[in-house]
Amino acid sequence: MGDGTAVVVVAGGAGSRFTAAGGAGDKLDADVGGRPVLGALLRALADAGPERVVLVGPARDLPAHLAARVERVREDPPGGGPLAALAAGLRHLAATGAGRGCAVALLAGDQPFAASALPRLLGALEPAGGAAPALAAVGVDPSGRRQPLLAAVRLGAALDALAGCAVDGRPVRELYARLDAGSRGAVAEVPVSDRERLDVDVPADLAAAREAARDTSARGPRPGAGRGRPT
Numbered sequence: 001m002g003d004g005t006a007v008v009v010v011a012g013g014a015g016s017r018f019t020a021a022g023g024a025g026d027k028l029d030a031d032v033g034g035r036p037v038l039g040a041l042l043r044a045l046a047d048a049g050p051e052r053v054v055l056v057g058p059a060r061d062l063p064a065h066l067a068a069r070v071e072r073v074r075e076d077p078p079g080g081g082p083l084a085a086l087a088a089g090l091r092h093l094a095a096t097g098a099g100r101g102c103a104v105a106l107l108a109g110d111q112p113f114a115a116s117a118l119p120r121l122l123g124a125l126e127p128a129g130g131a132a133p134a135l136a137a138v139g140v141d142p143s144g145r146r147q148p149l150l151a152a153v154r155l156g157a158a159l160d161a162l163a164g165c166a167v168d169g170r171p172v173r174e175l176y177a178r179l180d181a182g183s184r185g186a187v188a189e190v191p192v193s194d195r196e197r198l199d200v201d202v203p204a205d206l207a208a209a210r211e212a213a214r215d216t217s218a219r220g221p222r223p224g225a226g227r228g229r230p231t
Contacts, residue, residue, distance in 0.1 A: 003099030008089030011109030012057035033213030044115035100156025108149040121152040139192035148172035
């Protein structure tokens with residue numbers, strides 16, 4: 001797929017909504033199906049097969065087998081929010097050899113089931129039937145709402161859109177607005193499930209994630225799950 005595939009995982013938030021709603025500790029460390037929220041996502045990404053995974057946020061302990069597969073960077077300024085984190089991850093990829101055509105998935109670290117959307121998000125960047133290629137693909141949940149951190153972009157296009165852009169404290173949707181402004185139809189929309197877009201913001205979300213993990217365990221793995229690479 002062009003210059004390869006990568007994932008930038010945003011994991012720098014303070015989790016203030018989680019604790020304000022009565023949650024205890026770091027939400028990314030909360031148990032979902034026997035694994036921490038962030039660990040569940042990183043494990044699923046390891047199975048999905050992107051060539052690189054960049055984790056943006058403060059230092060945190062990870063199991064050795066996951067830590068060895070993750071490149072770690074910090075957003076600038078620290079705590080600058082999700083757009084600052086994405087910018088840091090994208091710039092890291094460019095500075096360490098990724099080409100402008102690299103297809104990069106953009107995910108939040110509190111989405112334990114997001115990895116199954118990668119083939120659709122990354123695949124949406126490929127031209128089909130002679131159409132112009134999309135520069136970005138944004139997940140749209142069953143209610144019709146865009147999920148800015150369940151998305152994919154072409155590295156070069158995203159860096160161009162962010163050039164000269166203030167990112168500290170800014171929302172991720174500004175990236176897609178800039179891409180849309182530069183080229184009509186640049187941002188494709190990709191259906192994603194409620195399970196894939198589930199993010200653990202408050203304790204009720206954590207309960208929903210645990211229930212989804214139990215449902216998956218009860219059904220068993222899908223045939224072929226965990227094999228192959230996104231195309």
